[in-house]
Structures are given as C-alpha cells and as structure tokens.
Amino acid sequence: MSDPASARAQESTVPPEAPEITVALAQLAPVWLDRKRTLDKVHDAIRDAAGQGARLVAFGEALVPGYPFWPELTDGAVFESALQKELHALYQREAVDVSGGDLAATCALAVELGIAVYLGCIERATDRSHHSLHASLVYIDPHGQIGSVHRKLQPTYEERLNWAPGDGHGLRVHDLDGFRVGGLNCWENWMPLPRAALYGQGENVHVAAWPGSLRNTGEITRFIAREGRSFVLSASALMKTAWIDDALPGAARMKATGAEWLTDGGSCLAGPDGEWLIEPVQHEECVVTATLDLAAVRRERQNFDPAGHYSRPDVTRLVVNRERQSTVLFED
Numbered sequence: 001m002s003d004p005a006s007a008r009a010q011e012s013t014v015p016p017e018a019p020e021i022t023v024a025l026a027q028l029a030p031v032w033l034d035r036k037r038t039l040d041k042v043h044d045a046i047r048d049a050a051g052q053g054a055r056l057v058a059f060g061e062a063l064v065p066g067y068p069f070w071p072e073l074t075d076g077a078v079f080e081s082a083l084q085k086e087l088h089a090l091y092q093r094e095a096v097d098v099s100g101g102d103l104a105a106t107c108a109l110a111v112e113l114g115i116a117v118y119l120g121c122i123e124r125a126t127d128r129s130h131h132s133l134h135a136s137l138v139y140i141d142p143h144g145q146i147g148s149v150h151r152k153l154q155p156t157y158e159e160r161l162n163w164a165p166g167d168g169h170g171l172r173v174h175d176l177d178g179f180r181v182g183g184l185n186c187w188e189n190w191m192p193l194p195r196a197a198l199y200g201q202g203e204n205v206h207v208a209a210w211p212g213s214l215r216n217t218g219e220i221t222r223f224i225a226r227e228g229r230s231f232v233l234s235a236s237a238l239m240k241t242a243w244i245d246d247a248l249p250g251a252a253r254m255k256a257t258g259a260e261w262l263t264d265g266g267s268c269l270a271g272p273d274g275e276w277l278i279e280p281v282q283h284e285e286c287v288v289t290a291t292l293d294l295a296a297v298r299r300e301r302q303n304f305d306p307a308g309h310y311s312r313p314d315v316t317r318l319v320v321n322r323e324r325q326s327t328v329l330f331e332d
Helices: 004-012 035-051 082-094 104-113 157-161 186-190 192-199 220-228 251-257 294-300
Strands: 020-027 056-058 116-124 133-140 146-151 174-176 179-185 205-209 231-235 238-240 261-270 276-282 286-293
Touching: 020 035, 020 231, 020 261, 020 276, 035 056, 035 104, 035 286, 056 205, 082 116, 104 116, 104 133, 116 179, 116 205, 133 179, 146 179, 179 186, 179 192, 186 205, 186 220, 192 220, 205 220, 220 231, 220 261, 261 286, 276 286, 286 294
Parallel strands: 020 056, 056 116, 179 205, 205 231
Antiparallel strands: 020 286, 116 133, 133 146, 174 179, 231 261, 238 261, 261 276
C-alpha cells in the first residue's frame, strides 16, 4: 500500500501551470486622414493576427486616421492660419467618435474572432464639446466590449496644436487569459507616475503605442520591461511623405518639407528580463506574433516587484484621479 504522505509530497514537486498567451504587433501605415479606409486596414490586420493564434493585437498611436505631421511641416504655430484651420477641420471630420459607434465594426470583429484589441486613434470627444480631439488608446476585449479609452495625458510639443490634454479615467488594466494588460501613449511611457499607476493594478503585459520610429522604441521598450518585470509590446505605425494624398490641403508643401520616412516603424517586444522577443521591425507593414509565458514574469518578480515586495507605501504612495473630466456638471 502506498504512503499517502509520500504521494502528497511527490505531487507538491510539480510546479503549477502558468498561463500562456499569443500576442500580435500590427505595424501599419494609415490611409492618412481617412478613417474608414484606415479602419478597413485595421480589420484586415486583426484577421491576420487572429489567424496566427493571437488573443491580443496592438496598433500604433493615432493610427486612425493618422498622426498630425503637418504642424511641423507647414509652420503650424502661425496664428489664424487658414491652412491650419482647414487641416484641423478635416482632422475633426475623420476622427473617431467612440461613443457614437465609429468602432462598432471593430468591436463586432473582436467578438467574431475572440481577440482583444489595443487601438490608437484620434478621438473626437463628444463629452467635451464634440470638437476637441484626443490621442486615445482604446481597449476592446474579446467580447467586443470597450474596456477603457485612455486619453493621452499630455500631448507632446507641436501635438498640442491639435490635441487636447486627457485625464486619468483610462489608467486601467484588464484581465486577459490570466494576464493583466494595460497601455500608454507615446511619451507617456517616459512618465514614471502613469507607469506606476498601471504597475499598482498588477499589470504584467504593457502596450506602449507609438506613432513610429526606432528612435522612440529602441531603448525604452527594454527599459520598461526591466523596470516593470513585465512583457512590453511597443506598437508603431509607418508613414512616408510619398503616401500623402495630393488632394489634401498643403500636400505639396508637406512633401517638399518632409523627410522620406516620417515614421519608420520600430515595433518590438521585450520580455520581463529586458531581452528581445521580437526585435524592432522597420520600413515594412507586418503583423508579427509571440507567445508569452507568465512564468517568466514570476521568475523576474522574485528579486524585484515595483508595486509589490520592493515598494514602500509607508514612505511613498501615488494618488490617481480616474474621474473623467468635464467643464460642466449637470444636476437635473
């Protein structure tokens, strides 16, 4: 007769199974300043990612309908410029009304394919006058529900000529197949406190959305992975001056002023030890995948966990205001 105690001891040596998940980076060029046609490309990439077995696909910052390159190329700070007004009006028209259903087809596709999506878009904020624009990172879960809309906290440099500052409402993480996923826009990833807000919610998969370029993604992706002891997906876009439609206002001036590559991609993925799982990809549209193992996070958290055993909340703590900001409060 076998010894029950010995059997239990033998069973206890078997490590618990750690979840795995396949994720995708979709590096696309927008059909610049055309919401519908860009979303068509997004949907094709989602199908591609799902076909490769991905349960999460991430896209670059402001992909729909595109990043505002024109202020840098057309003297965007000139006050009362007719060209800047015309381009901004076009940007408003092609921006995404999330609450108005502009992403309904994207949500339906997520349900059909059973895949979560992090999508960078220019959001026309219908809760803030219907005309101001935000660089927003939208999370859609595999059930087609919009889990968060994170509006970029602080637009960078000339972005402020077209984008409004956001708020903390979207600083959230989401459960997905045993993982906790969160994300930030572009230079927000350099901001320690927004990163800490996500770490504190148990984030172990971080999506860093960028308009593109290796100069943005090459170093910080591995740094955040090492700091957070998390997987970090840097999702970027592509754009060449040759792809600017000649019919757009100021197109000739932009093409004459801009470099060949306005953004060259640089999408990549680092593991919680800071090493590459997908090295930066430049100059090509692609959907690339990797399988993440939560056991890798568990191993790296042994000696450092920024919001866990290596934190000192008795000394320093972060307070996050996640209220959606509004100019007017109605009491009916």
